[in-house]
Amino acid sequence: MENLAVTYLGLKLKNPLVASSGPLTSEVGSVLTLEDAGVGAVVLRSIFEEQIKSDGSGAYRDLEGSASNFAFEYLRADLPMQLMAEKYLDRIVDIKARVGIPVIASCNCIEKAQWVAFAKKIEQAGADALELNLYHMPVDVNESAALVEQRRLDAIRAVRETVKIPVAVKLSHHYTSLLSFARQLDLVPVNGIVLFNRFLQTDVNIEAESTYYKTEFTSSNVLHSQLRWTAIVRDFIRADIALSGGIHTGEDLVKALLVGANVGYAYSCLAKSADPKETVAAILNGLTAWMDRKGYGDIAAFRGKLRETNLKDGKGFERMQYVAAAMNV
Numbered sequence: 001m002e003n004l005a006v007t008y009l010g011l012k013l014k015n016p017l018v019a020s021s022g023p024l025t026s027e028v029g030s031v032l033t034l035e036d037a038g039v040g041a042v043v044l045r046s047i048f049e050e051q052i053k054s055d056g057s058g059a060y061r062d063l064e065g066s067a068s069n070f071a072f073e074y075l076r077a078d079l080p081m082q083l084m085a086e087k088y089l090d091r092i093v094d095i096k097a098r099v100g101i102p103v104i105a106s107c108n109c110i111e112k113a114q115w116v117a118f119a120k121k122i123e124q125a126g127a128d129a130l131e132l133n134l135y136h137m138p139v140d141v142n143e144s145a146a147l148v149e150q151r152r153l154d155a156i157r158a159v160r161e162t163v164k165i166p167v168a169v170k171l172s173h174h175y176t177s178l179l180s181f182a183r184q185l186d187l188v189p190v191n192g193i194v195l196f197n198r199f200l201q202t203d204v205n206i207e208a209e210s211t212y213y214k215t216e217f218t219s220s221n222v223l224h225s226q227l228r229w230t231a232i233v234r235d236f237i238r239a240d241i242a243l244s245g246g247i248h249t250g251e252d253l254v255k256a257l258l259v260g261a262n263v264g265y266a267y268s269c270l271a272k273s274a275d276p277k278e279t280v281a282a283i284l285n286g287l288t289a290w291m292d293r294k295g296y297g298d299i300a301a302f303r304g305k306l307r308e309t310n311l312k313d314g315k316g317f318e319r320m321q322y323v324a325a326a327m328n329v
């Protein structure tokens, strides 16, 4: 009998399949369904800084301009906590009271003070860990990539210094030098990085000549980029890695683990599924059957076997361009 147990962010999980953040993980009912389906842990839907601010806008306006020192910034950041965010925190308390698997909360903020204030409240509400959903469109023409990264690192460091629960950071693909940024996160230190987030897609309606948003679920076809970066980053950081994006089958999860992920996150396959129990069972049975066939008794026996260990040889995941050698021509 294969042992699927893993450790992620210092938490003990019965298996390496984690339900990723989204509408499916925002209510206690659906989280209970996912637990019953058999996932190893759940990441709650993110709460966003805009949500907090919109709810507390009146109170914000009252404070606007009345003080500018940093302590007061924190007070101002904390104000909306008593409003909309209260619901999110209550939900964490509720979910923790009723769910046995590890519960990872998630938030997406922009200002450092907001990140810190939120993180503190989330820890107090009883979340087992916190995932920082790290993205805000950099649309300041004067802010260079280095400054964006510095701003993000400052905020993450401030959160790390504030809470004792494990902290993971969910990244986007949008880094020129991801390996270097991952290493800086590791030095903070964070407990895990999630590769990668997938954003809301903005499309264009050519008749109405307007833009609109649409929800797009993935397929296994998008897995490659996550495999590449997990394999490349693995040996350069101590933090755990969660692979997110394109895990739909047991084979996909096996691939994620082989390149060095500690866990595989899944969202689209669960959101599309009419029966999450059947979907989770199919993925975990696929993993178990493969381990059985290969003679692996536990995950550690094969995890990371295909990680990149020699980044200078131009082979494996390091190869990007279609040169003759890669095409066998």
Ligand SMILES: Cc1cc2nc3c(=O)[nH]c(=O)nc-3n(C[C@H](O)[C@H](O)[C@H](O)COP(=O)(O)O)c2cc1C
Binding pocket: 020, 021, 022, 023, 045, 046, 047, 106, 133, 170, 196, 197, 198, 215, 216, 217, 218, 219, 244, 245, 246, 247, 265, 266, 267, 268, 269
């Ligand atoms: C409708 C929808 C809502 C999502 N909301 C969040 C969110 O609130 N926070 C977050 O970190 N990721 C969110 N995600 C991203 C997923 O957690 C996941 O990282 C992404 O869909 C890639 O994984 P998948 O291929 O398994 O779907 C959302 C995805 C979808 C489709």
